[in-house]
Amino acid sequence: MQHFNVKVFAVQDFDLTPYVGVFNGWIQKQIAPELLIDVADYLHVPSGPGMLLIGHEANYSLDQTDGKLGLLYNRKAVLPGSAPENLTQALNSALWACEQLSQETGVQFDKSHYQVLVNDRLLAPNSEQTFQALLPDLQAVFAKHFGHSHFTIAQTSPDVRKRFRVDVRLNN
Amino acid sequence: MKSTNSLWKTNLHGQTAPDLERELDIYETELELRRQGKLDEKVFAETRLRRGAYGQRYDNGQRWDGEKTQQLAFPSELTKGPGTAWDAPGMVRVKIPFGGMNAHQLEVMAELAEEYSDNIAHVTTRQDFQLHFVHIEDTPALMRRLAAVGITTREACGNSVRNVTACPIAGVCHTEAFDVTPYAHGLAMFLLGHPDTQDFGRKFKIAFSGCVDKACGLVMLHDMGAIAKVQVVDGEEKRGFALYVGGGLGSVPHQAKLFAEFLPEEELLPISQAISRVYAKLGEKKNRNRARIKFLIAQLGIDEFRRLVLEERKILPFDPRWSEFLHDLHGLDEEPLHPAGALPAGEFPTGFAEWHRTNAYAQKQAGYATVTIKLPLGDITPDQLRGLADLARSYTRETIRLTVDQNIVLRWVSQADLVAFYLGLQALQLAQAGAGTLIDITSCPGTDTCKLGISASRGLASELSQRLAAKAHLLDEAIQGLHIKVSGCFNSCGQHHVADLGFYGVSRRSGNYTVPHFQVVLGGQWHENAGAYGLAIVAVPSKNIPAVVDRLTSAYITEREKAESFQAYIKRVGKAQIKASLEDLTKIPAHDDNPSFYSDWGDTREFTLGDIGEGECAGEVVSRIEFDLAFAEREAFEAQILLEKGDFQLAGERAYGAMLQSARALVREQLYDVPSDPEQLVNEFRTRYYDTQLFWDPFAGGKFGQYLFHAHKQAHLPYSPDEAHRRIEEAQLVVEAAHACYQRLSKK
Known part of the structure; x- marks a missing residue:
């Protein structure tokens, strides 16, 4: 499985305007493992992709889809690993970016709530079948990440037109 | 980049019109030839442009990072055009003739924006859609998915007939x-x-x-x-x-x-x-x-x-x-989904009245409205596209059109449904009022993604939109109908010449710095099919443009004579006086006093002109013969692939086709209306190039011409594996001989 996206939600909303400068700084220093190319500002679009840092292998963004702000890692380039390995790579990259932003600007992310999607409808149509097929990998990766299995994984929408996407939440 | 790119061809087979499928097979082959270094970069550039795959800013592998010009270390050293890195993200322009779309097509645009682009579909000033940051290797799959719903990107860019546009309320x-x-x-x-x-x-x-x-x-x-x-x-x-x-x-x-x-x-x-x-x-x-x-x-x-x-x-x-x-002529006629009706009496939801005033057009068919969905800077998200598709199905027979104002209209909404429709748009965050008014600002991509952009037209348009929208309810009626249009450079993609208030990007030096500016263009006319073009009166620093808008609109409100139009006001007062009234705004503060003037809207980097690249608007100037010969080479290559697959008959036919194409390329140099009939074509080739010895190789003589004549004579016979193989070898030699002939003639 390829093209995993992982979103880590922000603890609270914050003004994204200054992040054009923050992301430009990342390009200047090329601090990510991926080649960073450009910044795309979509703050004028409500519930849109927000502020994007365009990379060659992956994009990082402060994403506002569904009106929920979070750091989104979007893996574009193909990886050689298995599904759990590739999901782990996306999760770790998203967490690395959150940590980086926290250090630079003080913003906080909720490490108990994630969204995972597969950005390829041929690989992963939004169906129960895909969910059942990927569930073991999702469970394994997040069990390792949280250190336990007290979390819930659920599909976010039954709409077959949408990409396959799940919410991963720590249980109360 | 996508792991599934090669699967779409099989997956969509049978869902695509055969001519479109063939066209995309050709493009995919050309892409492969370029990847193998077998197709010239200049020819490939024009090839991809004619398929709508366009260059984007920084695709020369360089980007100003605020302190220095950084070399972007793309993995591949291959190019997709002169000075254009293979791996650099590019733009795909999707042609939508007269802006007409259906709901399923909107849904496919949503899918493509998500999977290949940056989660935004952008409506252009010529009723196209554009997707940005697309990798060249994703383009064939993207185009196949479009073709499966009847959309082509063919000739969306390059030296060709671009999208044919039409009034969005036609009919x-x-x-x-x-x-x-x-x-x-x-x-x-x-x-x-x-x-x-x-x-x-x-x-x-x-x-x-x-x-x-x-x-x-x-x-x-x-x-x-x-x-x-x-x-x-x-x-x-x-x-x-x-x-x-x-x-x-x-x-x-x-x-x-x-x-x-x-x-x-x-x-x-x-x-x-x-x-x-x-x-x-x-x-x-x-x-x-x-x-x-x-x-x-x-x-x-x-x-x-x-x-x-x-x-x-x-x-x-x-x-x-x-x-x-x-x-x-009536094949494209539209029908309503619901019966004609009247706007219901009673209390309307908040914002509805203003939205209805500016965004709903009463059609000539009584009881129906065409509704404008105002898009910020022409941008729309995949979720919004899907939501709009749902509304189009619920309230109309999917009568959707894109507009040259970078908006979308839905036609044939019953007036009785307007409130419910408005609420549906509200849920999608698409119910902003003010379509066609001062706050509905048009902008080209500018420095955001265009290689030619000088100033941040989208950054300025966004800033102006936000400021004007915030006080929209306070704006005097006299200025509500004015149009603002912004271009990132003098090339006018934002159509600044026909705006009431037009702006285009320029720069000025101040000490050791370059400062982003916009020229203020006045006197343009949007009405009468863009009946008059405005002229630039003065260059103002980008950061002062909102003040220019305030000052000019305020002056018009207070100084205009009864029912005087903005154009008439400008003419009466005179550009000299108007320029003088903006004089103080042309001053650039010292860098230490206000460094914000030295960077552009929406960009924290210090301003530079160093990122401007070679534009692809004009396409590569590739002669017709070079194109035709590239076509012949590609046919010879396809013949090889067919041979590998064991389809000997088709392989032989394709190789013969490559020979004919080589002859056609040369004949066209002398005869504009080159015959399509192979017999006539071969005769013309024989008379013009063989008998005259123009095609003759200095060493091999007329051998390669004879290959063509032989292949033509045998064309009606079936191909054995050996014959197909031999025909391919001969075809390659004929193509090479045609190239050599063209080069010899060019030197003369």
């Missing part, structure tokens, strides 16, 4: 002579891939309008524009067009000239074809700055141009398609 408009939709569609389909449109020196843009005095079609700023007209001939009402040619914006705007006061409908296609042929034959090819048809017409004069076109028309070989489309 529902009160003032139109008749619905221009089927004519726009008919002409678009006729000219798409037409042999007579393949050898232009620059792009060619066509627009249709239903009436003279409205702005919707913007006919006067197009290479060719048609305004619907009805004339009584022999007591019968006859449809036709006032036809204009040679209009265009760009750095040197030209108003279109009247070609025909009344062109009967049956002459629309043949005259367009004749115009294409005259342009292809006589238009400038080497100097791209003077290669648009407007320069040819200016040089010849409209009378001589008309004479040449009419002469060409007389010798055009008859084509039944000229009139076929006229038998199906």
Whole structure:
């Protein structure tokens, strides 16, 4: 499985305007493992992709889809690993970016709530079948990440037109 | 980049029109040839441009990072055009003839924006969609998915006939002579891939309008524009067009000239074809700055141009398609989904009244409205596209059109449904009022993604939109109908010449710094199909442009005489006085006092001109013969692939086709109307190139020509594996010999 996206939600909303400068700084220093190319500002679009840092292998963004702000890692380039390995790579990259932003600007992310999607409808149509097929990998990766299995994984929408996407939440 | 790219071909097989599928197979082969270094980068660049795959800013592998120009270390050293990195993200332009779409097509746009782009679909000022940050290797799959729902990107860029645009309210408009939709569609389909449109020196843009005095079609700023007209001939009402040619914006705007006061409908296609042929034959090819048809017409004069076109028309070989489309003029007619109704009485939701005033147009069909969905800077998200598709299905028969104002309209909404429709839009965050007003600002991509951009047109447009929208309810009625349009440079993609308040990006030096500026353009006219072009009066630092807007609109409100239009006000007061009134705003504060003036809107980097690249708007100037020979090479390559797959018959036929294509390329150099019949073609080749020894190799003599003659003689016979193999080897030699012949003749 390829093209995993992982979103880590922000603890609270914050003004994204200054992040054009923050992301430009990342390009200047090329601090990510991926080649960073450009910044795309979509703050004028409500519930849109927000502020994007365009990379060659992956994009990082402060994403506002569904009106929920979070750091989104979007893996574009193909990886050689298995599904759990590739999901782990996306999760770790998203967490690395959150940590980086926290250090630079003080913003906080909720490490108990994630969204995972597969950005390829041929690989992963939004169906129960895909969910059942990927569930073991999702469970394994997040069990390792949280250190336990007290979390819930659920599909976010039954709409077959949408990409396959799940919410991963720590249980109360 | 996508792991599933190669699967889409199989997955969509049978869902795509065979000609579109073949076209995409060809493109995929060309991409593969370029990847293997077997296709020249210049030829590939024009090839991809003609498929709508366009370059984007920084694709030369360099980007100013605020302190230094950084080299972007793309993994591949391959190029997709001169100075254009293979791995650099690019733009794909999706042609939508007359802006017409259905719900499923919107949904597919949503999918593509998510999977290949940056989660945004962008509506352009010419009723296209654009997707940005797309990898070149994803483009064939992306195009296949479009083709499966009847959309092509073919000739969306490059030196070709671009998207044919039309008034978005054609068919529902009160003032139109008749619905221009089927004519726009008919002409678009006729000219798409037409042999007579393949050898232009620059792009060619066509627009249709239903009436003279409205702005919707913007006919006067197009290479060719048609305004619907009805004339009584022999007591019968006859449809036709006032036809204009040679209009265009760009750095040197030209108003279109009247070609025909009344062109009967049956002459629309043949005259367009004749115009294409005259342009292809006589238009400038080497100097791209003077290669648009407007320069040819200016040089010849409209009378001589008309004479040449009419002469060409007389010798055009008859084509039944000229009139076929006229038998199906109602094929694109639209029907409502719900019965006509009236707006219900009672209390309306908050914001509805204002939205209804600015965004709902009462159609000529009583009880129906065309609703404008105002998009911020032409941008829409995939979720919004899907939501809009749902609304289009619920309230209309999917009668959707894109507009040149970078918005979307839904036609045939029953007035009785408007409140529910508005609430549906609200849920999608698409219910912003103010369509067609001062806050509905048009902008080209500018420095965000365009290689030619000087200043941040989108950044400025966004800033102005936010400021004006915040006080929209306070804006004087006199200025609400004004248009603001912004271009990132003088090339006018934002159509600044026809705005009430137009701006285009420039720069000025201040000490050791370069400062982003915009020229203020006044006097333009949006009405009467863009009836007058404005002129730049003064350059103002970008950060002072909002103050310019405030000052000019305030002055107009207070100083205008009764019912005086903005254009009339500007004319009466005079540009000298207006320029003087802006004088203080032209001053640049010292860097230490206000460093914000030294970076552009929405960009924290210190401003530079260093990121401007080589534009691809004009496409690569690749001669027709180079293109034709590349076509022959690709056919020879495809023959090899077919041989590998064991399809010997098709492999042999394709190899023979490559030989014919080589001959066609050379013959066309001497004979414009090269015959399509193989027998005639081979005879022409024999007379012109073989018997004259022009095709003869200095060492091998006439051998390669004989390969062609032999293959032609045997063409009706089946191919054995050996014969197919041999034919491919011969075809490759014929293609090479044609290249060599062309080079020898070029040197002479």
